[in-house]
Amino acid sequence: MSKQQPAQFINPETPGYVGFANLPNQVHRKSVKKGFEFTLMVVGESGLGKSTLINSLFLTDLYPERVIPGAAEKIERTVQIEASTVEIEERGVKLRLTVVDTPGYGDAINCRDCFKTIICYIDEQFERYLHDESGLNRRHIVDNRVHCCFYFISPFGHGLKPLDVAFMKAIHNKVNIVPVIAKADTLTLKERERLKKRILDEIEEHSIKIYHLPDAESDEDEDFKEQTRLLKASIPFSVVGSNQLIEAKGKKVRGRLYPWGVVEVENPEHNDFLKLRTMLITHMQDLQEVTQDLHYENFRSERLKRGGRKVENEDMNKDQILLEKEAELRRMQEMIARMQAQMQLQLQGGDGDGGVHGHHV
C-alpha cells in the first residue's frame, strides 16, 4: 500500500484514505503480463461440427492438416485424446488455449468403453497438478487441468441418448459440463425449444450436474443482470459454426449458404452462438475457479484419503476383475501344463536325470 498515488486517486476530502483501491489494477497488470491459461475439452459423436465450432469460437484454424478417416479405419479406432494448444493475443492480453479433442467417441458399435480414456485423461491432469503442487518448486506450475467440457448433443434425437447420460454422469464430478446442441440449423425454432426443455428435464431426472452460471451480483448494473438472465435461460445453447464468409443482405457474414437461405452464425435470432461465446468469455475465470475449488479439491481429498497408492482404474467393475482373475488363472494353468510337458520330455529324453523342478511364479 503505497501512499504515492497517481493524481486521480488522491482525494484530500476523505481522511484516512489508504489507497488499496489500486490493488485490482495491480492484479490486472500482473495477470495481463502472466497471461491466461484455459483448457477446453470437446466431446461428442463424429460429424456434429465440433471442430468447426471451435474454429468459429476462437476465429482460428486449430486443425489445419485435418484428415477425416474413412469408414474402414473408423472400425478399428478407439477413442483418442488430441490436445492442441494455441496462443491467442487480443489487445495485449495473452490467452494460452488448449483444446482437447476426443475423436472416436461414440463411433464404435459398442461404446461401453469409450469414455474410460477420457476419464483417465482428466484424472491424469489432476494428478499432475497435485504432484506439482506438492513439489518443491511451485513457481511455474502449468495448469493443464480441464476447465470446461463442451458436450455436443445431437439435434437429431429426441433428447439425450443413453450414451450421453452415462458419459455426463461419469464426469460431472470431475469437470464443468456445458451441454451444447450441435448443428442447430436443422431445427425450427419450435423444435429447438422443445428439445432444450426435454434435455433440461432429462438432466434433472438423472441428477446430472452441469455447470451453472453464477447469478449476477446485486451491485452489478441492470444490463449485466439481464444478460446473465438471458444466458441462463438459453442453456443448453443451440449453435451453428462456420468460418466461411457469405454475402448476405449486402454485407459479408460468417454463415452457411443453403439453397433456401443463409444461416448467419452471429445472428442471435438464428442460433445461440453469440450467447455461447459471451458465456465462455465472461465466465472463463469462474470456470477456472470452480475447477480449482470444487472439482480439483474433490479429486485431491479422494486421492489423499486413498494414500499414496495410485489407483489403476476406478471404473473397474466386478465383471472385469473376475475376467482378469480368470485370465490369470488360465495363464497359470498354461504354465503348469508347459512345465509338466517339459518334465515329461526330460523324463523320456534324459537318463533318469530327475525332473526339472518347476518354479511356481
Added chain:
Amino acid sequence: MDPLRQSPSPSSSRASSPRTFSCERLGYVGIEAVLDQLKIKAMKMGFEFNIMVVGQSGLGKSTMVNTLFKSKIWKSTMPGLRVPMPQTLQLHSVTHVIEENGVKLKLTVTDTPGFGDQINNDKCWDPILGYINEQYERYLQEEILITRQRHIPDTRVHCCVYFVPPTGHCLRPLDLEFLQRLCRAVNVVPVIARADSLTIEEREAFRHRIQDDLKTHSIEVYPQKSFDEDINDKILNSKIRERIPFAVVGADREHMVNGRCVLGRKTKWGIIEVENMAHCEFPLLRDLLIRSHLQDLKDITHNVHYENYRIIRLKESHALPRGPGWVNLAPTPPGPGKVCRWAEDDSDEDF
C-alpha cells in the same frame, strides 16, 4: 415407366424371352387387348407393398413415410416430446389401404424404434434380419402346401429404407455392418436423412464418400448392378446409382410459398421445400419407390431374395420337391440361419 412391363404372375423368371420368329400378320387380331385385361385384373386385386424403415431415432423416419405417401400413416414423433426410449429393438408394422384413381395399394410400413440407440449396439440387426426371414418363411410355408391359396398374402419386405445420419464424414461402423448383412437378404435403399443440415457441397462430398465406402465393402444396394436386365435398365439404373444415397428432407406440414401450398419446413432463414429438387432429393426417392420401381422392387424380392432363402431352407431340410406329396418342411424358428434373440439389453450396468 409401364408398371406392367413384366407379367405380374409370381413365378415369372428373369430369363430373357426365348427367340421366336415373327410371322406376318394379315390383319388386326386384338392381342394387345390382353394389356387391358391385365390392367383390369390388377386394379381389382389391388397391389401390396411392404416397406421397412430403419435408422436411429430422430432421423425423420415416420415423417418421411408420411411424406412419401402423402397420408398420416404414422403420427410423426416430434423432437423433444416425451417418447420412452425402447430398451430393446422392437419392430412394429402398420397397414393402410391407400387409393388413387381407382388403384388400391395395401401398404405395410414396418418401423424399427430402438435401432442403434443403445450404448452397446452389437447385433442390433438380428431382430430385423429375423423379421425379414420370418416373412419369407411364412410365404414359403404357404407356397409348399398341397392345397394352397389362390393368392398368397405377401408380407415379405419389398424394400428397406436405411436412414444414414448426416454427419458429413462417412459411414459409421454400425451402418457398414447393417448394410453388409441386409443387402444380401432384402432390397436396401440408403438415404441421407435430415439433409437440411448439409450444404450442397457437403452433400456431394458426403455422397461420394458413402459411394466409395459401399464399393470398398462390396455392398450392393438397390438398384443392384447385377440384376440389370437389358441396356435400357442399365442406363436408367446407372443414373439412379449415381445419386444414391439420396439426400432427403421430410415434412408433413404445409406452408405458403409464392402463392403455392407446399410441404416444407419453415425456419427463420427460409422455407425448405420438400418437393423442390434444388432443395433436396425427396422427389427422386419418391419416384424410385413408387412411380418407377415399385413393381421392380417386388419382382427382385420375389425372384432373387426369396429364391435365395428358399434354396437355403430346402438345402437345410435335405429335400427337393419331386412331385405331389412333398416333404412338409417343419417351420424353423426365425433367424439368419440360427435362433434369433432380441438385442440384449445391458442397461443393468451402472456407470
